[in-house]
Amino acid sequence: MMENVIPVINELQDLFSRVDPHGTMTLMQDFSQQLPQIAVVGSQSSGKSSVLESIVGKAFLPRGSGIVTRRPLILQLVPMPTDVSSTVAEQPFGEFLHEPGKKYYDFDRIREVISEETDSIAGVNKNISPEPIRLRIHSPSVAPLTLVDLPGLVRNPIGDQPKDIDRQVSNLVRKYIVHENTLILAVSAANADIATSDGVQLAQQVDPHGRRTIGVLTKLDLMEEGTHVVDIIEQRVISLQRGFIPVVNMSQSDLDQGSKTMADQRRAELQFFAQHPRYAPMRDRCGMAFLQAKLSAVLLEHVQQALPKLRTDLDGLIRSTADEIERCGGSSALACINDAPQAAREKVRLRNAPNATLIDQSAALLSFITKFTDDFTGRISGNGGNLLPDFSKIKLDQSDASTLELHGGARIHQIFHDRFMPYITALRASDMLKAEDIRQAILNTRGVRASQLLPFGVEQAFEQLYTRQVQCLVEPIMRCVRYVYDEVVHIACASCKHIVSVRFPTLKTRMLDATIALVTSQRPLLESHLRTNLEAEVVYMNVSKPEMVAQSMRALTQAYHSDGPRDRPPAKKPAEPDAGLLSFPTEAPSRQPEMTSFTQETQGVKPAVSPIELQSSTERSIAEDAFLRGVIDAHFSGLQRTVADQVPKLIVYYLIHRVTTEIRNHLVEKLYVPDRMQELMEEDPAMMDRRKSAVATFCTLLEAKECLLRAEGH
Numbered sequence: 001m002m003e004n005v006i007p008v009i010n011e012l013q014d015l016f017s018r019v020d021p022h023g024t025m026t027l028m029q030d031f032s033q034q035l036p037q038i039a040v041v042g043s044q045s046s047g048k049s050s051v052l053e054s055i056v057g058k059a060f061l062p063r064g065s066g067i068v069t070r071r072p073l074i075l076q077l078v079p080m081p082t083d084v085s086s087t088v089a090e091q092p093f094g095e096f097l098h099e100p101g102k103k104y105y106d107f108d109r110i111r112e113v114i115s116e117e118t119d120s121i122a123g124v125n126k127n128i129s130p131e132p133i134r135l136r137i138h139s140p141s142v143a144p145l146t147l148v149d150l151p152g153l154v155r156n157p158i159g160d161q162p163k164d165i166d167r168q169v170s171n172l173v174r175k176y177i178v179h180e181n182t183l184i185l186a187v188s189a190a191n192a193d194i195a196t197s198d199g200v201q202l203a204q205q206v207d208p209h210g211r212r213t214i215g216v217l218t219k220l221d222l223m224e225e226g227t228h229v230v231d232i233i234e235q236r237v238i239s240l241q242r243g244f245i246p247v248v249n250m251s252q253s254d255l256d257q258g259s260k261t262m263a264d265q266r267r268a269e270l271q272f273f274a275q276h277p278r279y280a281p282m283r284d285r286c287g288m289a290f291l292q293a294k295l296s297a298v299l300l301e302h303v304q305q306a307l308p309k310l311r312t313d314l315d316g317l318i319r320s321t322a323d324e325i326e327r328c329g330g331s332s333a334l335a336c337i338n339d340a341p342q343a344a345r346e347k348v349r350l351r352n353a354p355n356a357t358l359i360d361q362s363a364a365l366l367s368f369i370t371k372f373t374d375d376f377t378g379r380i381s382g383n384g385g386n387l388l389p390d391f392s393k394i395k396l397d398q399s400d401a402s403t404l405e406l407h408g409g410a411r412i413h414q415i416f417h418d419r420f421m422p423y424i425t426a427l428r429a430s431d432m433l434k435a436e437d438i439r440q441a442i443l444n445t446r447g448v449r450a451s452q453l454l455p456f457g458v459e460q461a462f463e464q465l466y467t468r469q470v471q472c473l474v475e476p477i478m479r480c481v482r483y484v485y486d487e488v489v490h491i492a493c494a495s496c497k498h499i500v501s502v503r504f505p506t507l508k509t510r511m512l513d514a515t516i517a518l519v520t521s522q523r524p525l526l527e528s529h530l531r532t533n534l535e536a537e538v539v540y541m542n543v544s545k546p547e548m549v550a551q552s553m554r555a556l557t558q559a560y561h562s563d564g565p566r567d568r569p570p571a572k573k574p575a576e577p578d579a580g581l582l583s584f585p586t587e588a589p590s591r592q593p594e595m596t597s598f599t600q601e602t603q604g605v606k607p608a609v610s611p612i613e614l615q616s617s618t619e620r621s622i623a624e625d626a627f628l629r630g631v632i633d634a635h636f637s638g639l640q641r642t643v644a645d646q647v648p649k650l651i652v653y654y655l656i657h658r659v660t661t662e663i664r665n666h667l668v669e670k671l672y673v674p675d676r677m678q679e680l681m682e683e684d685p686a687m688m689d690r691r692k693s694a695v696a697t698f699c700t701l702l703e704a705k706e707c708l709l710r711a712e713g714h
Contacts (some may be wrong), residue, residue, distance in 0.1 A: 004301045006144040008711040009035050010076040010136070013146070015700050015707070031317060035310070036303045037074075037146040038295060039176045042187035042199035043272060044068070044152025047218035050249035051187055052149055054288045055295075057141045057262045058092065060107040062115045063148070067161075067169070070122045072132040072176065073114065073149040077142040092141075097134035110135070125160035130172055143296035148176055148184075153198040170202065178206045181306045183214065183298060190217040190229045190246065194237055214298065215244035216291065220279075221251075228278045233285070240596060242298060245291045246483060248272050311708050314701060321698045327505045329683070351529060361681040365507070365672060368500055372386065372511060373664045376495040379408035380488070380656055408491050412484055412656075416648040420480045424473070424644045427636075467538040469636055475532055477647055479522065479664035484651050488519050488659065503687040505678050507671075514670040519659050526654035530647065537639060
């Protein structure tokens with residue numbers, strides 16, 4: 001029967017209110033507000049409370065000056081069945097959701113509990129709080145309704161209230177009435193200008209066509225004699241599709257004296273409309289009984305229209321919560337969405353899921369190691385890793401940064417081919433030598449025999465100068481090693497973050513540490529190999545190779561047929577690197593040893609002659625300078641090609657090939673230790689709480705779906 005759907009909506013609200021607000025699905029509260037219900041809005045002096053009490057048939061709401069309703073009160077009205085065979089009829093009672101099972105037959109006590117709960121959350125200084133109070137009233141005189149009593153709209157703060165209390169109240173009320181499934185009961189005092197009614201104005205802002213707003217006019221009995229609201233009831237002033245309903249509530253004096261019951265007030269209201277000359281013709285559309293029946297019928301219609309979308313939205317929540325469970329380490333639970341018996345079994349399984357066993361932990365660890373190894377090697381080789389964007393999360397007006405940046409092995413390739421190799425090949429050894437360096441080396445190697453012919457001493461000078469230039473390559477080579485090492489570590493961090501979730505913080509740390517240790521262990525071997533190659537180059541200079549002999553002869557010939565180094569075209573400097581992946585120096589370091597003047601004391605003996613001018617230029621020194629520069633450049637160019645070719649190969653061999661080959665066995669050896677398995681696979685407590693909360697939410701959603709299926713007659 002469709003009249004049973006309103007209790008189902010009440011049951012859904014109760015289910016959603018039990019979900020931990022600090023859990024994973026905080027949007028459950030928003031979904032709860034989207035359930036079909038009637039929100040009562042109006043200014044604090046419009047008579048909202050009197051309307052609600054008349055609908056219930058009991059005086060139970062706090063009263064006073066200023067804002068009295070300071071927390072939303074979700075009021076569920078449940079008709080009590082009348083048992084004609086019973087001699088004692090059960091009295092109406094109230095039940096708060098925060099005290100399940102406790103019945104309040106004294107409605108004055110219900111008023112006190114509402115005040116106490118309000119003060120406990122919102123304080124005693126007239127502040128407001130969005131956290132609702134949930135009250136269910138069972139009575140034989142009520143219709144099945146779900147009403148939300150909201151704080152009265154105000155314009156000015158009083159007492160210790162915040163200066164923006166009007167904005168706070170308006171935002172809170174708007175949060176409830178903005179949803180399409182919420183009917184708006186806009187209460188206005190008939191003895192005030194309807195055009196300035198706060199309740200009607202706010203309702204028109206969220207429901208401009210008046211499709212889900214019902215107007216209620218109060219205090220008709222307090223209007224001046226001869227005035228009436230017939231024009232408003234006939235919608236000649238403001239148009240609402242569901243109309244305006246006039247009512248007459250109990251006066252404040254009647255409430256204070258307690259001399260009038262709700263039944264007495266109902267009879268007085270009927271008499272008022274029947275005897276009034278302007279309202280009598282329309283009395284069948286006036287009064288609390290008509291309002292109560294209309295609210296029940298409209299809410300039932302609204303629920304019927306909302307059920308299909310509610311189920312669709314609920315299925316979406318179930319899917320997202322199931323995904324959250326998987327992200328937190330739980331098993332997939334999506335299969336039970338459209339299978340009620342399986343859903344019931346799934347609830348039991350999830351709520352009684354045991355902790356992972358040692359076997360489960362072992363299998364999980366090996367799986368993590370395998371996935372990490374595949375992802376790590378894939379990122380370096382370029383044919384794997386999580387480098388593709390998640391297209392489901394990309395907005396059409398945004399570009400994914402991951403497609404605009406280099407990743408993994410591509411960055412290492414850039415280090416080699418866009419930075420290191422161009423820098424090395426652009427170097428020119430002779431440009432790093434000064435004329436005085438060459439002249440000094442020649443004189444030092446000849447000693448006292450400085451008058452000998454040109455060839456004497458030049459070879460020894462060549463060895464000294466060439467060795468010095470080879471040493472200049474050490475710094476850029478080691479810098480290239482460092483950059484590639486850092487990039488491999490960065491790739492390991494990215495893979496570890498992608499594969500090992502925050503669920504296992506200890507495993508994540510240990511796996512990354514073990515990987516970095518393996519990469520680090522290869523670095524000294526690599527650097528030693530590179531230094532050995534350079535040392536071998538200077539220990540044995542193969543100058544007898546035919547091409548070296550030919551280049552030396554050309555250099556000698558050019559030396560005697562040129563004016564010296566001044567005729568040499570300026571060498572091309574290494575390309576100025578951009579502020580990108582890495583930067584090598586644009587100028588090679590100058591090697592200018594400090595020379596001690598012959599005027600200084602040497603072992604206590606002063607020179608007997610004047611100092612020698614080392615920078616003097618002669619034809620012979622110019623020829624020797626040109627010759628040595630040519631030979632050094634010839635040999636250095638061959639070394640440049642070797643370094644540019646061999647250094648990347650050795651770096652790849654040690655830091656990439658050996659690491660990716662040994663990584664899996666290395667991780668198994670370091671991590672797969674049965675005695676430490678429990679510690680290694682210990683979950684993050686926050687992640688465990690997150691999973692438990694997601695499981696609780698999922699089970700609640702399954703129960704909610706069962707409720708909707710019952711409402712739809714399945």
